[in-house]
Amino acid sequence: MILDCAIIGGGPAGLSAALVLGRAGRKVILFDNDQPRNAVTQKSHGFITRDGVTPREFRNLAHQDISKYPSVQIKKCKIVEVKREKGSIFKLITHEGKPYLSKKMIIAMGLKESLPNVNGIRDYYGKSIFSCPYCDGWELREQPLVLISENNNAFHMAKMVYQWSKDLVVCTNGNKIISETEEQVLKRKGIIIKEKPILKLSGSDGKLEKVVFEDGTEINRSGGFVTTDLEQPNDLAKSLGCEVNKNGRVIVDVLGRSNVEGVYAAGDVSVVGPSQLVIAAAQGTCAAMGVNSDLTMEEFK
Incomplete structure (x- = not known):
């Protein structure tokens, strides 16, 4: 099976992207290695209707929402390598060596501090x-x-x-x-x-x-x-040829598109906005809309 979109990262950006794409009926797998940067946070604030929620509770609620959409899967594993196959298909390899093929991919794995x-x-x-x-x-x-x-x-x-x-x-x-x-x-x-x-x-x-x-x-x-120093947690974005700014964040447009066709980024890993739960979630929504829009336009070519 070739996925419509593979999402790397199970934080607010990746979860929001999965939800939006699920509601669009797209075949999606979200890869989550369950090592969020906010793991030490006891409560998250500033997210309307969820002020004071714990990171774990937020993720559990998000998983419940996403589970309503059968075209979306969440897999607890780490992506260690991504290659572009023939045409515009991406091949993603997990830490166990299992391959997945996808038309598009969203990098939403956050940053390392x-x-x-x-x-x-x-x-x-x-x-x-x-x-x-x-x-x-x-x-x-x-x-x-x-x-x-x-x-x-x-x-x-x-x-x-x-x-x-x-x-x-x-x-x-x-x-x-x-x-x-x-x-x-x-x-x-x-x-x-x-x-x-x-x-x-x-x-x-x-x-x-x-x-x-x-x-x-x-x-x-x-x-x-x-004040913390932030950097990419791995070299996936770099290996794909994504353009980054001086702080190592992937440069994207308003719909999360990077300079590499088919590769999108959202959340802390991208340059749009400060590091905030609500902003990362919004960026995930924008990237999902970018993916769905581009897939739709390609179907009409």
Whole structure:
């Protein structure tokens, strides 16, 4: 059987795409290796009617919705290789070596993130330290917060976090990443900048209490944010010849089309919009519409 579309990635983008294509009666398989980037997240926010839903609950509800459409399958496996066969058909190989053929494919596998190099940060990430103020700022509002950053997004993120808490300390972990001009802007707002290397984070049960520096000094904080570095989780997009921007995200049009005919991208892996659950879901819908529209036009040629 040749699929109409293969979807790589079972997050909100891939799930939304599967739903839309299922409602169009397209033969689809969604490949999900069940390793979402938001696995550490306890609750997801900002998605209307689903504010506060857990990632697992969201996926379960999505699977229930998709199960109503018999032309869509969800397979828990990893795609390790994609080749273009004769004409415009793609051959996808799973980690078990099983091949699948598809006319179109949507890359929706998200991105891989790297946290700042701070001892113990994983113990607090997703519990009292987060990467997105739109997702978790409300829960930390008006608390004494820390922003830990080792990259050039520190200045922008500090200004954003300030909306939720005016008691903010920016820690760069020994890196000089904030210019003198930027420093003056932040200081005028009462934002403290500490460039000293961080020895460790201190607290219990995922609840941050202190940031301890290598010189022995420490500051009391009850939570905070980090800036992360994001990259493609594998080289599938690159191997297909997809054009990416300087941050490694696949460049697409409004309907998720990449520069490679038959290849679409949606969610964090693409360049359209910030990393948000609701935005990724919307992008999956757009990519599915792109796939269905293109398949339909090809049928009328």
